Amino acid sequence: MAVYKRPATLKKNPSGFCPGCMHSLSTKIIAEVVDEMGQKDNCLHIVPVGCSTLNLVYWQGDILGAAHGRAPAVATGFKRTNPERLVFAYQGDGDLAAIGLAEIMGAANRGENFTVIFFNNQTYGMTGGQMAPTTLIGQKTTTTRYGRDAETTGYPMKMCELLATLEAPAFVARYALNTPKGVMEAKKAIRKGFEIQMAGKGFSFIELLGNCPTNWGMTPLQTLEYMESNTIPYFKPGVYKDKYKDEVK
Amino acid sequence: MIELNVMLCKGCSYCIKFCPKKILELGTDRNKFGHFYPHLTDEAKCISCGICATICPEGAIELPEKEKEEQ
Numbered sequence: 001m002a003v004y005k006r007p008a009t010l011k012k013n014p015s016g017f018c019p020g021c022m023h024s025l026s027t028k029i030i031a032e033v034v035d036e037m038g039q040k041d042n043c044l045h046i047v048p049v050g051c052s053t054l055n056l057v058y059w060q061g062d063i064l065g066a067a068h069g070r071a072p073a074v075a076t077g078f079k080r081t082n083p084e085r086l087v088f089a090y091q092g093d094g095d096l097a098a099i100g101l102a103e104i105m106g107a108a109n110r111g112e113n114f115t116v117i118f119f120n121n122q123t124y125g126m127t128g129g130q131m132a133p134t135t136l137i138g139q140k141t142t143t144t145r146y147g148r149d150a151e152t153t154g155y156p157m158k159m160c161e162l163l164a165t166l167e168a169p170a171f172v173a174r175y176a177l178n179t180p181k182g183v184m185e186a187k188k189a190i191r192k193g194f195e196i197q198m199a200g201k202g203f204s205f206i207e208l209l210g211n212c213p214t215n216w217g218m219t220p221l222q223t224l225e226y227m228e229s230n231t232i233p234y235f236k237p238g239v240y241k242d243k244y245k246d247e248v249k
Numbered sequence: 250m251i252e253l254n255v256m257l258c259k260g261c262s263y264c265i266k267f268c269p270k271k272i273l274e275l276g277t278d279r280n281k282f283g284h285f286y287p288h289l290t291d292e293a294k295c296i297s298c299g300i301c302a303t304i305c306p307e308g309a310i311e312l313p314e315k316e317k318e319e320q
Contacts, residue, residue, distance in 0.1 A: 002311060002312060002313050002314055003297065003299065003312035003313070003314060004299050004302045004310075004311055004312040005311055005312075006254075006308035006309075006311055007308065010308060014256065014257050014259070014282070014307060015306075015307060017306070018259075019259035019260055019261045019284065020259070020261035020262075020263070020306065021306065022306060023306075024306040024307055025304070025305075025306035028305075028306065028307070028308045179267075179304075180267055180300045180303045180304045183303055183304060184303065220261040220262060220263065221261075221262055221263075221266060224263075224266070
């Protein structure tokens with residue numbers, strides 16, 4: 001047995017993501033967790049619109065495409081009819097925090113028994129780097145060419161803090177993927193989310209802070225420093241809500 | 250020791266940045282897709298910590314089982 005092996009839940013071809021993109025990193029750690037839990041044939045991956053759709057040709061297992069932002073709605077229907085399956089939606093920030101805001105808030109408020117993994121790279125990656133609701137103040141995108149201005153476009157939306165105020169969600173956490181430590185913590189959080197779901201305890205939400213080297217106009221290594229100095233001070237990593245903290249699993 | 254699947258590598262250099270022994274280096278060869286890929290400069294110094302495998306976005310780095318030393 002190998003010490004570390006590429007997860008079997010990923011296909012053998014390279015991903016469709018750009019070099020250095022953390023979408024493939026987060027997909028990899030989700031696949032590792034699915035493999036470790038032995039849920040490869042039992043899980044359903046729901047992809048909405050955005051760069052996360054590229055998982056359609058990368059994920060080895062059941063996968064379902066949803067309309068833009070409506071992954072939590074599709075997951076609700078699927079999970080209610082197939083309660084034994086491991087269901088998770090993997091959404092980007094343009095998809096979840098802008099167009100699908102109503103669906104995520106509704107699903108979280110109902111405490112639906114599935115997991116949402118939210119990949120936050122502060123931009124619309126697939127359509128060419130437009131401003132997303134999570135874009136940082138002063139960050140340059142193709143639609144905020146002089147940097148995001150709070151007066152006209154508001155402030156970056158903190159989804160974890162927003163969802164943690166609701167009564168129903170069981171687990172809400174945020175981790176950054178720019179260091180190996182963050183990757184390991186994120187993997188642990190994803191595992192916890194999946195375990196909560198399989199125990200039927202309710203809604204879990206894990207936000208992963210990532211990058212977009214292509215649309216940020218940086219090299220992959222520069223994005224790591226940018227995340228450390230700009231993204232992480234604003235979007236603070238940590239556990240925001242944990243209903244079953246004291247319960248021993 | 251690590252094993253790199255050259256065809257999956259996209260040359261992002263995360264493994265080079267986080268290698269604690271600083272023994273990974275980007276080479277001058279390219280793979281089929283035109284990406285440069287790293288190689289070990291000193292194989293004997295690799296401690297098989299797996300940090301490069303953890304941070305690799307593509308899962309291109311694997312750690313096979315350690316071969317038993319011949320006595």
